[in-house]
Amino acid sequence: MSLAAAAIPPSECRRVCVALALMLGLLAAAPGLRSARAQVDPFEFEVYPYRTVGEGVAELEWLNSYVPWGHQHGEIGTSAGTLPSNQMLRTSGELTYGLTDHVEAAGYLNLARPNAGGVQYGGAKFHLRGNLFEQGELPVDIGWYVELESWPTPGIDTDPLELELKPILEKDIGRWSFILNPIFEKPVFTGPDRNRGFEFGYANGVYYRWMPRISPGLEFYGGSGFIDGFLPVQTQQHYIFAVLWGELPWGGVEYNCGPGVGLTHGSDHVITKCNLEIERFVGALL
Amino acid sequence: MKMKLILIIMEATKPVMKSAAYGVIAAMLLLAAAQPAQAANYAARIQFRHGHFEPQRLTVPARQPLTLRVVNQSRRAIEFESFKLNRERVVAPGRTITLYLPALEPGRYDFYDDFHQEVPAGEIVAQ
Numbered sequence: 001m002s003l004a005a006a007a008i009p010p011s012e013c014r015r016v017c018v019a020l021a022l023m024l025g026l027l028a029a030a031p032g033l034r035s036a037r038a039q040v041d042p043f044e045f046e047v048y049p050y051r052t053v054g055e056g057v058a059e060l061e062w063l064n065s066y067v068p069w070g071h072q073h074g075e076i077g078t079s080a081g082t083l084p085s086n087q088m089l090r091t092s093g094e095l096t097y098g099l100t101d102h103v104e105a106a107g108y109l110n111l112a113r114p115n116a117g118g119v120q121y122g123g124a125k126f127h128l129r130g131n132l133f134e135q136g137e138l139p140v141d142i143g144w145y146v147e148l149e150s151w152p153t154p155g156i157d158t159d160p161l162e163l164e165l166k167p168i169l170e171k172d173i174g175r176w177s178f179i180l181n182p183i184f185e186k187p188v189f190t191g192p193d194r195n196r197g198f199e200f201g202y203a204n205g206v207y208y209r210w211m212p213r214i215s216p217g218l219e220f221y222g223g224s225g226f227i228d229g230f231l232p233v234q235t236q237q238h239y240i241f242a243v244l245w246g247e248l249p250w251g252g253v254e255y256n257c258g259p260g261v262g263l264t265h266g267s268d269h270v271i272t273k274c275n276l277e278i279e280r281f282v283g284a285l286l
Numbered sequence: 287m288k289m290k291l292i293l294i295i296m297e298a299t300k301p302v303m304k305s306a307a308y309g310v311i312a313a314m315l316l317l318a319a320a321q322p323a324q325a326a327n328y329a330a331r332i333q334f335r336h337g338h339f340e341p342q343r344l345t346v347p348a349r350q351p352l353t354l355r356v357v358n359q360s361r362r363a364i365e366f367e368s369f370k371l372n373r374e375r376v377v378a379p380g381r382t383i384t385l386y387l388p389a390l391e392p393g394r395y396d397f398y399d400d401f402h403q404e405v406p407a408g409e410i411v412a413q
Contacts, residue, residue: 051374053376054365054375054376055376055378056363056376056378057365057376098376101375101376101383134384134385134386135372135373135385135386136385136386136387136388137386172372172388174391175370177372209369209370209372212369252400281363281365281376281401283363
């Protein structure tokens with residue numbers, strides 16, 4: 001396939017436009033909200049690969065994280081709200097659908113259970129993710145990701161509406177996969193920071209394909225603050241996770257779980273994550 | 287007066303412009319990395335029909351990049367998957383997909399239909 005032939009055909013453009021219009025509609029319908037500094041997204045410790053789900057495939061994902069050793073105050077560590085991160089349990093349900101072989105759309109519902117508290121609604125997110133070329137067609141596989149995040153609960157996150165953009169870069173070398181997700185995120189529409197530009201963060205991973213049932217990997221997550229004025233290193237967040245990933249022997253359920261440690265004072269000390277996903281072909285909807 | 291207004295606008299948009307500059311630099315780096323892959327690929331084809339892959343064993347030259355077309359001639363969607371090759375692609379009925387594989391070391395690389403576990407697995411033999 002030539003590079004020109006790999007461009008998105010008109011039918012795919014139409015589907016992408018429909019999905020973009022939906023996202024813009026959600027943006028326009030969102031109520032006026034205030035803004036604050038965004039951080040690492042603790043509801044989604046996930047590194048996105050180049051590959052999207054295929055056309056007509058629905059994927060259900062359950063993302064979980066728990067902070068056994070965090071901070072006792074809000075707005076530090078993974079807490080972007082007034083509630084402290086220590087012993088915070090977060091869970092997120094994500095439904096992804098492949099609009100085409102190269103573009104997928106997803107919606108999330110976030111819930112959180114703070115220490116000694118009940119379950120709270122954490123917010124919702126919507127994303128579009130895609131790529132232009134076949135995997136392996138370029139020396140480095142390059143994809144894209146656009147996400148709109150709504151955080152209506154100040155206890156969970158004081159940053160009410162954010163736009164997140166991230167390129168996806170992946171390179172396979174033998175049994176190893178190296179994935180980079182640099183993250184550019186900004187509060188939109190309201191609040192004192194809305195004109196400050198983008199914050200920078202990252203979600204990167206190194207994975208070794210050992211066995212389909214179980215393989216090891218390392219994941220790196222972090223946030224450095226606004227691009228035009230990074231935070232002092234000790235107040236930034238940086239984490240390393242040692243993960244095991246693979247497919248469970250029943251039901252085609254895939255998992256990615258493991259503990260993570262914070263590397264700076266601004267990070268939570270220990271976090272655990274466990275993501276489960278299952279996919280089924282449901283057919284083209286558009 | 288006009289100059290002062292321009293300066294005020296420049297100052298107000300400075301953070302945005304700075305972010306945009308980073309974005310442009312990042313885009314340039316991405317484009318620089320996006321050079322076409324080497325063209326001298328070995329071409330091969332696998333088709334899926336009557337509930338199995340044909341051929342079930344595909345022999346290809348080792349240490350040469352491979353362009354593999356997978357044709358689904360059945361009436362159901364399949365997911366062509368290979369853990370060893372790190373490939374996973376849905377192929378709708380009647381559709382053809384193209385996979386670009388790097389130069390393979392001599393060995394056996396199994397593939398299967400992940401949507402239908404009863405389908406016999408196939409293998410690519412690089413030698």
